[in-house]
Amino acid sequence: MKRQRKSVTIYDVAQAAGVSVSTVSRVLNGKADVSEDTLQQVQKVIKELGFVSSLAARGMRSHRTNVLGLIMPDVESLYSFAVLRGVNQAIAQLHYDLIVYTSGDSFHNDSAEKEAYFVSLLNGNVVDGAIVVAPVAANFTTTAPLVIIDPNNLSPECPAVIATNQVGAMQAMQYLTDLGHRRIGFITGRLDLVSANRRLQGYKDGLAAAGIPLDEQLIQIGDYSISSAVAPTRNLLALPDPPTAIFASNDMSAIGVYRAAEEAGLRIPEDLSVIGFDNLHDSVYLNPALTTIDQFISEMGSIAVDMVVQLIKGEALPKHIHKMPTQLVIRKSCRPI
């Protein structure tokens, strides 16, 4: 690892190789019209000088950087992590590089500041396109193509990859009712987000499909976090006629349910069945392993990458909105009644 005073430019290379800058540029960009001799010579000099073209200058000039941006509200959650993994995998296949952008923690910057921030990224010719993970506010003007993952409104004006939250929740409910459960508790997610409301709807629809009347007492408010699920679970368990199963709006909440159940001396699944939603990396490590709905978060990331790349190439998108199917993953946290 050496440091040098000044970065070597294309001009330095041209001079050292005894050619013009444009020739060097051609070599750099793999144009065909360069003689074998000069090619060799220039490449040799480039290696010797350790020259690498400036991303900024190149981007500014050619309006093309081969870099994709990923804008996320945070990098704290395993959800973000899953998206990152999927995006990264897709990026690796294509000839693109990845820049992950987050504006620090969400409570520090106000949203106006954030907005300007993202726009500067997109309009700054540093990325060719970007993937935005909701719930980042995404109502700004941009020149680069954008794809939103899990947008926070039902009919986004922008290409998006969305989870089929309601259907997924119904799958969970069907599994539970097929197992014979009739008293099923539900812990909601952050109700300011669409996903949480859709899952709640799926819960209700699942109940209806099984011919079970809705009992409002069985619906408790959470916010997708572990801790937010503990008290709701206690409430549920304290009911005169407590549920035999609890459907947590996401895997994190399910962990909270596990905790509250352990605290109450209940065994899972013997005394209480638990089902989650997300199928995060972690859920398999839980004891007992969590039965959950896989919403293929990483795949959503990969698909979003494919979509922006198509947009960048100027191709038309086969479908503006990609709906990601969900799948029930049966593990060990539920049992028949």
Next chain:
Amino acid sequence: MKRQRKSVTIYDVAQAAGVSVSTVSRVLNGKADVSEDTLQQVQKVIKELGFVSSLAARGMRSHRTNVLGLIMPDVESLYSFAVLRGVNQAIAQLHYDLIVYTSGDSFHNDSAEKEAYFVSLLNGNVVDGAIVVAPVAANFTTTAPLVIIDPNNLSPECPAVIATNQVGAMQAMQYLTDLGHRRIGFITGRLDLVSANRRLQGYKDGLAAAGIPLDEQLIQIGDYSISSAVAPTRNLLALPDPPTAIFASNDMSAIGVYRAAEEAGLRIPEDLSVIGFDNLHDSVYLNPALTTIDQFISEMGSIAVDMVVQLIKGEALPKHIHKMPTQLVIRKSCRPI
């Protein structure tokens, strides 16, 4: 979310406001020598046009971007995730933005390609400085300040934040021997990495400190992954005089130990004590919760940020190498013999 045909430049703003580009530039950079009237006027136009200065152009001109780079070998592991979290937190406090750079998966690009890739980031005036997470090869020439996290050699020529692997391993061993364990199995990490060797050394030193002779049979080779620890654990448990405790080189390996133990019908900690290393996000969700050595991975990220920022400001570093202390975190996977 609107798209506009062409990005609005400083020139457009100047024209619309009836001033020159340099005046707009002054407003943008908060220079004092602008009259109140023009200031107001220009700011109004900027807002109306939704103008944001181009990152690329600005960076190219001023050689300052207020963006930090984080270069990671992968974004798959929870280790990377922990670093990312720490870096992000530190970034949020300072007036810097973060760009996370990874070159896709590691087996796709050869290392030369990677190297060029990283250098282009650093010399491309897109970041002011960078943090490199080993084991990325970091022997390249760069103009921007660099700090390495967990470098893969003992005396890095570059500022670095390093974990005290050997001491941490000794802490684990002392805890185990204090608990009365004499037969302690060890599962190594990836022995091509320095960290794994240091932890192995700590294991041996811990044995020596407790006056326990080294039994080579008790040392099994792993590679830091979950699956790599399963077979070694089986070997250990199949020994004529099996260990009463297993020290896994990292938390992932410890999960492998859990699996193999469950498979063998052994309860943790009743039949087998297990201790890990890292204190990853996950270890607390394991059942039983994993006793481990916290090496403060996120904090390493934060400190690295502080270091690069100082370097960028041209300040001297109080210490070239920051050694991160480790701490024993006692949970529920070990018990006295």
Next chain:
DNA sequence: CTGTTAGCGCGTTCAA
């Protein structure tokens, strides 16, 4: 096949 030249969008002199 190769060199010359004109900007890309911005910050920064230097005059006015």
Next chain:
DNA sequence: TTGAACGCGCTAACAG
């Protein structure tokens, strides 16, 4: 206090 002109490092015409 403001504006004109130059150059950052590079690519893309256009000549030769």
